[in-house]
Amino acid sequence: MSTPFHVFDIARTSEMLEPVDFNRRDRLTHVDRCFPAEIVNVIRLTGSEKLFQLRIVDRAERERFRFKAGQFVMVEVPGYGEIPISISSSPSKPDILELCIRRAGVVTGALHRARRGATVGIRGPFGSHFPMASMRGHSVLLIAGGLGLAPLRSAIYDTIDHRSEFADVRILYGTGDPGNLLFDYQYDEWRRIDDIDLQVIVERPDDAWTGPVGMITDLLDRIELDPARTFAIVCGPPVMFRFVCARLSEAGMPMQRMLVSLERRMHCGMGKCCRCNVGSTFTCLDGPVFDFWTVMNLKEAI
Amino acid sequence: MLFRTLPKDGLRVLVEQMIGEVEVIGPTRVADRADGRPIHHFLPVASFDDIDLGYETTEYSAKTYFLPFVESLSTFSFDAEGWRQEIRYELEPRAIVGLHACDVNGLLKLDKVLARDHYPSPYYIARRRNTFVVGIDHEPCDGGFCRSVHADTVTRGCDLFLTDLGDRYFVAIGSDRGYSAMQRVGSSEVSERDSDDYLEVRRHLAAIEQPAIPVHHLPNILDLEFSSELWARWGGRCLSCGTCAMVCPTCYCYGVTERVSMDFARGRKLKRLYSCNLVDFAEVAGGHNFRPDRETRLKYRYYHQHRGFVEEHDEPKCVGCNRCGRACLSGINPVEVIRDLQTEERA
Ligand SMILES: Cc1cc2nc3c(=O)[nH]c(=O)nc-3n(C[C@H](O)[C@H](O)[C@H](O)COP(=O)(O)OP(=O)(O)OC[C@H]3O[C@@H](n4cnc5c(N)ncnc54)[C@H](O)[C@@H]3O)c2cc1C
Ligand code: SF4
Ligand code: SF4
Ligand code: FES
Numbered sequence: 040m041s042t043p044f045h046v047f048d049i050a051r052t053s054e055m056l057e058p059v060d061f062n063r064r065d066r067l068t069h070v071d072r073c074f075p076a077e078i079v080n081v082i083r084l085t086g087s088e089k090l091f092q093l094r095i096v097d098r099a100e101r102e103r104f105r106f107k108a109g110q111f112v113m114v115e116v117p118g119y120g121e122i123p124i125s126i127s128s129s130p131s132k133p134d135i136l137e138l139c140i141r142r143a144g145v146v147t148g149a150l151h152r153a154r155r156g157a158t159v160g161i162r163g164p165f166g167s168h169f170p171m172a173s174m175r176g177h178s179v180l181l182i183a184g185g186l187g188l189a190p191l192r193s194a195i196y197d198t199i200d201h202r203s204e205f206a207d208v209r210i211l212y213g214t215g216d217p218g219n220l221l222f223d224y225q226y227d228e229w230r231r232i233d234d235i236d237l238q239v240i241v242e243r244p245d246d247a248w249t250g251p252v253g254m255i256t257d258l259l260d261r262i263e264l265d266p267a268r269t270f271a272i273v274c275g276p277p278v279m280f281r282f283v284c285a286r287l288s289e290a291g292m293p294m295q296r297m298l299v300s301l302e303r304r305m306h307c308g309m310g311k312c313c314r315c316n317v318g319s320t321f322t323c324l325d326g327p328v329f330d331f332w333t334v335m336n337l338k339e340a341i
Numbered sequence: 342m343l344f345r346t347l348p349k350d351g352l353r354v355l356v357e358q359m360i361g362e363v364e365v366i367g368p369t370r371v372a373d374r375a376d377g378r379p380i381h382h383f384l385p386v387a388s389f390d391d392i393d394l395g396y397e398t399t400e401y402s403a404k405t406y407f408l409p410f411v412e413s414l415s416t417f418s419f420d421a422e423g424w425r426q427e428i429r430y431e432l433e434p435r436a437i438v439g440l441h442a443c444d445v446n447g448l449l450k451l452d453k454v455l456a457r458d459h460y461p462s463p464y465y466i467a468r469r470r471n472t473f474v475v476g477i478d479h480e481p482c483d484g485g486f487c488r489s490v491h492a493d494t495v496t497r498g499c500d501l502f503l504t505d506l507g508d509r510y511f512v513a514i515g516s517d518r519g520y521s522a523m524q525r526v527g528s529s530e531v532s533e534r535d536s537d538d539y540l541e542v543r544r545h546l547a548a549i550e551q552p553a554i555p556v557h558h559l560p561n562i563l564d565l566e567f568s569s570e571l572w573a574r575w576g577g578r579c580l581s582c583g584t585c586a587m588v589c590p591t592c593y594c595y596g597v598t599e600r601v602s603m604d605f606a607r608g609r610k611l612k613r614l615y616s617c618n619l620v621d622f623a624e625v626a627g628g629h630n631f632r633p634d635r636e637t638r639l640k641y642r643y644y645h646q647h648r649g650f651v652e653e654h655d656e657p658k659c660v661g662c663n664r665c666g667r668a669c670l671s672g673i674n675p676v677e678v679i680r681d682l683q684t685e686e687r688a
Contacts, residue, residue, distance in 0.1 A: 319649030
């Protein structure tokens with residue numbers, strides 16, 4: 040009689056033979072396979088943050104890689120570990136990915152020591168994105184505190200790339216010390232674009248600082264907004280977005296039109312390791328981008 | 342499901358045949374407690390006689406054969422050119438004999454997360470599909486509450502499921518390979534007497550007393566009691582040791598770490614099962630911990646079991662085996678915690 044035991048070779052099932060595509064999240068795929076990506080340039084931003092420009096080495100994989108503003112990738116530094124990092128560049132230029140990375144520990148430390156020409160691994164893109172399509176036709180308020188400018192920059196680019204489809208565009212950015220301002224070399228470029236209003240505020244000015252001083256909410260007090268036709272994206276630490284969103288609510292903005300990005304520990308990006316769980320929601324699948332109403336309703340979110 | 346009956350020694354023939362072909366895992370009596378009650382583990386066996394099908398429960402569930410405590414996700418080889426990633430999936434066919442209904446239902450819950458949901462896991466599916474599962478009916482174990490969470494019977498999720506009818510087994514066949522296995526040994530068509538005897542056993546099992554804890558309204562109760570001081574009461578006893586998650590048939594969370602060989606030629610990406618009760622479960626870079634105290638971590642475990650999972654899959658992530666309750670050195674057990682939740686009086 041024949042044996043009931045037949046080897047089931049998963050790597051040979053038809054789906055697994057298809058190219059890896061993390062955007063098709065319900066399909067069986069090599070979930071742990073990363074795309075080798077070359078560090079094309081390293082740009083020093085501040086004492087602890089660098090911008091890495093990456094290009095996926097394989098051409099077919101590079102052409103398949105598409106993302107939306109607000110999504111993140113898992114960056115693999117072989118031998119060191121794998122970490123979630125928001126994509127900081129324009130979704131219309133997916134060939135060169137830009138990641139703004141703060142030196143915070145083992146993996147980010149290794150990245151900060153890496154030089155151009157080195158190869159890291161990329162898995163993704165993962166997670167939810169800013170609802171840029173629904174935002175069209177509205178005014179947008181893009182607000183960031185500290186490292187929050189990293190994910191917000193992708194939304195800024197998306198807005199600029201489709202400028203005529205939005206009404207007023209305002210960018211508000213705040214940080215502690217002027218020395219920690221990210222992408223300061225780009226402010227002039229953004230300001231020169233017709234009808235983009237960029238304001239930067241610091242809490243602890245140095246002698247050279249001539250701009251406004253205070254908290255990010257101080258900038259909000261100075262602007263007029265039409266709550267009925269505005270969307271806001273708020274990226275930064277929880278204390279910051281809680282204050283900002285409270286202020287926007289007072290001004291009459293519906294909570295569903297305020298988008299925030301949450302940060303949690305992540306070890307998979309695929310709803311499997313549970314590390315990013317908030318209440319009963321996986322930040323890597325249903326987030327990192329949530330509207331503020333959802334965040335308010337997530338137990339233990341803020 | 343198709344049904345057949347199998348003479349008692351037919352099972353021995355079946356298992357001995359399997360042992361000749363693949364690795365066979367079964368409940369094995371490994372030691373006795375001071376009071377004489379035996380301790381069982383699911384371990385590889387060399388003969389049918391190593392298996393103790395009359396076991397009451399095991400300390401650990403059999404999940405390690407599907408979700409190993411430590412598993413290599415991929416390896417990296419380093420050379421002058423850079424690095425290359427290699428991935429291997431588990432392809433050795435294996436059989437597990439003697440899973441109780443709760444553990445088969447536990448596998449079905451793992452299937453929902455790991456085989457069907459977003460990003461199905463090839464590591465898990467490879468192990469699951471290469472494992473032949475034989476389940477068996479039994480009298481409810483001490484302290485178990487499987488009936489309350491509908492995990493006391495099996496309708497799918499295994500290849501064969503046996504019910505002891507005294508001199509023969511009533512066999513539910515759940516797969517084509519289960520069917521070919523039954524073809525190899527002398528099984529027979531189900532007679533009217535077999536069906537009657539089977540239903541009699543079902544009635545007998547259903548009549549055995551078990552703690553009854555309603556769980557269907559827990560999602561709301563958990564929200565209501567989110568800030569209840571009962572969490573401090575139970576959480577204050579928790580040692581944050583993570584044992585409950587290790588022994589649980591449905592806990593699957595993990596952490597990933599990387600290791601490099603001494604000669605720097607190879608790296609390995611290791612997945613280790615984790616526990617949401619461990620202190621750094623939700624700690625992020627910079628040292629911020631989203632669940633710094635043990636009561637919020639313990640609460641989170643119940644949240645995932647009885648609210649988060651229910652929202653996603655319409656059933657709790659618990660099969661009522663009470664392994665976590667038995668293993669906990671602090672006496673934290675789901676029956677009492679859930680009863681406490683339901684009777685909590687608020688000021
Ligand atoms: C969706 C998302 C987007 C992010 N985007 C950025 C970004 O654009 N720029 C940036 O600089 N940082 C970002 N972070 C934070 C970044 O992931 C952590 O700084 C990084 O994981 C620290 O890793 P490490 O090995 O250097 O630190 P260590 O402290 O040595 O951490 C060890 C391990 O812990 C885990 N871990 C620690 N902290 C975090 C964390 N905050 N989130 C997830 N896992 C963690 C990782 O698995 C890491 O390998 C983001 C985090 C998330 C969740
Ligand atoms: S509940 Fe018990 S087994 Fe679980 S972590 Fe706490 S002390 Fe350990
Ligand atoms: S939570 Fe406890 S009782 Fe429920 S399945 Fe896990 S170990 Fe068994
Ligand atoms: S990062 Fe693993 S579940 Fe979200």
